[in-house]
Amino acid sequence: MKRNYESLFGAFYERYFDFKNEKMSDAEAIACTTDAYFGVQSRGEMEKAVVYIAEGNIYLTHSKIFFKAKERIIETLNSLDLDQLQVETTPDEYKDILERRDMVLDEIDNIPVDYSPYTRWHYYEMEKEVKDYFGIIYNEVKNKSEIIEKVLERFERECTNTLSENIVVKTTLLELLIRYSVMVDEEDIMKLRSELEQFELGEVGQQLSEFEKLDLSIRIKDVLSKII
Template sequence: MKRNYEALFGAFYENYFYFKSEGMSGPEALACTCEAYFGMDKRGEMEKAVLSIAEGRIHLTHSKIFVKSKQKIIDALNSLDLNKLQHEIAPDDYQDILERRDMVLDGIESIPVDYSPNTRYYYFEIEKEVKNYFGILFNEKKDATELVEEIMERFERECRSTLSEKIVVRTTLAELLIRYRINAIGEFLKIKNELEQFDMNDVGEQLSENEKLDLSMRIKEVLTKLQNL
């Protein structure tokens, strides 16, 4: 039985990293993975335990967790029928499951809560993704037009997904173009226009108050540097 439960852990993580490799954010990749295993937790306590633990452990690697997802995992792990679980797996495996369960329950309490139901890249994560992709293209000696076009193409889905992702992508791109003195007047004008019209209130709970403050300062600095365009 041990091989079965370890295989389920492995398959769950493999699916998650596959979706991540397709360019999805961590929360989106996890949502797709959970959907792929929808209903399997009804097969037995072992499946319920493994899927809840695996989902929880991945959440521990994220910077936030959606409030309802957090409660769902806590409820699932606390409601495990341990008598049934003992009959489904070997004693050593049972102890291993309990240790993994306790690790998730302990760790999940310290993750900041996200109140927006939108699965998306979180604030600092989308900024990091843009910087990493920019670095790859910059090292390939792309010209200004090609560099901007490829970045916008890479993050087109994110920009359509949520306003927070769109504005962070635009702001980060502008910062990078300015820092590396890349002549992209047309793109600067587009970004300047978008940032000037942007209302922070429109992102709602997609960003925390601290993230909104940080983004506001970044936008102000970008607009100051672009004011003569």
Template sequence: MSLKWEYEELFESFIEDYTSYKNTNMSDRESLARTFDVYVTVLNQGEMEKAIIYIVYSELLLKQSKVLFITKERIKEKLLSLDLNKLKEEVTDEQFKDLLIRRDRILQEIDTKPLDYYPVVRWYYFEMTNNVREYFQNQNFEACSEEDIVNNVLERFKRDCRNTSSESITVKTTLAELILLNNIRANEYIRVIKSELEQFDLNDIGEQLSEDEKRDLSSRIKDVLRKL
């Protein structure tokens, strides 16, 4: 990586790397964590670099549905501990003003975000639901059999289903809803998914989902099992 970054270049580079991870089917949270790890060494190159990395990281973090409670406190601490005198020496007046505006907006908005108390990097509930629906809709229904479509979805999210029980059950519930909605007759897959939903114990989720998310998931599972 460059030893001396330009202001816009560093913002753009971080976002490009984040997008690259996203394009490999990683969750928003995992993509952001991996991107931050790439730029850890850049933090020590100057106050400008430190400010930009924490600000662009935080802005992407705020786009997620939740913020890990430890991360929230760490971000506030880092942003408030920036040396503004040093920073002013390393950037233009316009850039300094831009950074302060963005920093203050982050500090204000981060206090309004729902908190996550489960430290494992994963897809969040509604993000996973939407992602499964989007991937399903992008299938080639003319070229693929109904079994192939269901299998494609399960293969796409296989890694996530192995990661946490909340991701797995969210994928299976969403897929079951899509099977019903589209009158798909993939009987063997339906049998397996139905069995998993019947055996699922909401207590296994722990803090992976909020209480509201658990209620929503429970309602969706009951509705699916009633129709299957």
């Protein structure tokens, strides 16, 4: 049992990072991992405990947690059949599972809750992802005028997924182009500018928190003021 117990934790985390390597957001990667292990949790109380603890542990590293996921994790971990769990595990495994469970339950309330139904990159995660990718291609491409095309190509899926991702990608891209004085096609800049000018903050709904909306509005005003 010990081998299965340890390998299941490892396999769950490995699957999550496989999805992350496919350039998925944190939220999308954990959602896909949870779906992939949906059938595993029904095999026994040990499997159920490990899957939900592993999911909870990953959420502890995220900037937000979807409110339904939080409710599901708390409810499941609090309702484990401990008698059956003892039957399926060694004493050391049982103790370890309870310690891991308690850590998740103790810390999960510290994660800000996401009430939006959309699985997406969250505000600061999206900004960081764009900055990281920009840094890579800025040093790689010889023709800097290709940067806009490459960034929008890399984040095409995100830009069509939600309005918040789309605007954060394009705001961050414009900020970086200005900061590094990148010479690009003026028409491309004007397209980005036009999109930001037409953006209505209220349309993002719960995709962004009120603080994130305020921060984004300040960033948009600042970047638009620098484009002549």
